[in-house]
Amino acid sequence: MFTRRRTWGALAAAAGLALLTATAPAHGDPAAPQRGLYEVHGATDAAKRTTVRNSGADVAGTRGDVMTVVATPKQADGLRAGGFALDQVGDFDQLLAQRSNAGGAHEPNDFPPGDEAYHTYAETTDALKKAVADHGDLAQLSSAGKSFEGRELNVLKIASKASEGKPEVLFTCNQHAREHLTTEMCLHIVQRFTDGYASDNAIKDMVDSHQIYVVPNMNPDGSEYDISGGKYQGWRKTRKPVPDSTEIGTDPNRNWGYKWGCCGGSSDDPSAEDYHGPSAFSEPETKAVSDFMAAHRFKAHIDFHTFSELVLWPYGYTKDDTAEGMSAEEAKRFADVGRQMADTNKYTPEQSSDLYVTDGDVNDWAWSKSKTLSYTFEMYPKDGGIDGFYPPASEIPEQTTRNDAAVDILVKQAG
Incomplete structure (x- = not known):
């Protein structure tokens, strides 16, 4: 359903390029x-x-x-x-x-040569519309709101007539702009639960017993900027200017309202990549998606990121296994389910703060707000240099299907 109209023939082109000697401007400056x-x-x-x-x-x-x-x-x-x-x-x-294959021809509003199989924001929107056109009995497209630059924050709901009143599950992607593999993960979830409904009894059972929501682009302004000029920019944050500063952008996954800026898990320096913003929910993207989440009763949630191959769970703001709002039994459930999912994709499971402390992130907020069983998946690769940020497009099929069993476990944990 989401096949692009271009070939995969140039996928390996960037691998053979010699290191360029001219320094590209950082962040476009x-x-x-x-x-x-x-x-x-x-x-x-x-x-x-x-x-x-x-x-x-x-x-x-x-x-x-x-x-x-x-x-x-x-x-x-x-x-x-x-x-x-x-x-x-x-x-x-x-x-x-x-x-970015700087020696090749570049389309200004697309991924660099060889990576065209990744979806731009417009192509992602078209793919969601096609899912609705092909599966009008299952798929409904709406918006959680608009980004700073006016792009819709698309939401695709997957549910059958039998799903009415059943538990709600959420998958979100692309909070950090350059993590384009995550958008492909969300599109894969959409494709699997719509195209597979008629032919796969296990998928039909999951859809009939749950309402599944997918947000493929939580930071569309940033992700579009990251491929501006047909070249990768290495951009992570949003695109809203910081008040009283020459800097642009906030780390959206440090901008959520629970324990925002509390515990040394984010920066108050606007130039830092983990800048938490001037206030909680200062970014229209996090405000809109949080309002959307608060209007629902999501039982389970995965927020997809890259990279490191990790399954992470709350809390991020404290190194303690339990804290206010989470009992030992609840902490054990997070760990048990996280390890079950990691057994299927061979990621490393751990509490978020075991990696390093974060505050103002979506998982802590989702749990504190509505007891949502909320995880972060750091996708492929396990480690790496520039390809850690930008894995070749040839990896998309394997690295998205790699999470199928984990996604199914999460859906079933919704009850």
Whole structure:
């Protein structure tokens, strides 16, 4: 149903390119400081990983006691002064140019050559409309609201006549702009539960006994900016200007209203990649989606991210296994279900704060607001450099179907 009208023939083109010597402008600003891609050694526990994250560097992934980060020279110097050893993998903007196949022809409003199988926002919207046209008895398209730049925050509901009044389940994707594989994950969920309804009894049973909602683009302005000019920009945040600042964008997954900015799990520096915004729900995207969630009674939820191959659960704001609003029994259920899902996709399961402390994230908010069994999945790859942000489009089928069994477990846990 979601096959693109272009071929996969150029998928491997970027792999053979030589590293470019010209530095691309960071975040589209010719005067922006150089960004290096580094491996940070010595992050042996959650406290040290939190220290790395609090440096202002952009944490890309973790592997044991090694963290991959994008950092300015000043941030890298600060990490070294803090006792961490750094190996520079490369210049991030040069690597972006290389990954973008800078020598090839670029369509200004599409993914770089070789990655056209990824869906732009317009193509994602068209795919959702096609799901409704093909399965009008199951699929309904609506909007949670509008982004800062006026794009609809599309919501696709999948339910049969038998689903009325049944438990509600939510899947959300693309909070962080450059995590395009997650949008493909949400589209795969839509395709599987609509196209498979008539032929797969297990899917029919899940749809008939649940109301399934999918939000494929929680940050459409950021994701469109990330491919502007047909080249990857390495952009993570939203696109709303920060008041009283020259900076643009807030980390949407630090902008949710529960324990916002409370615990050293986000930054109050507008230039930081995990900047939490001037106030909770300052971003129209998080405000709209949170209002949509609050208007429902979602029993279970996965928010998809990349990368590191992790299954994470609340709380993120505290290192304690239990805290106000979560009993030991509830914490055990989170862990048990998380491990069951991880057994199927071979991700690593852990409480979010075991990785590093975060505050103002969607999982903590969803649990505190409505006791939603809310998880984050960090998708493929397990680790990596630039391909961690931008895995080749050839990986889409395998890495989305890889989560089918985990998705089914989550749906059934809704009751």
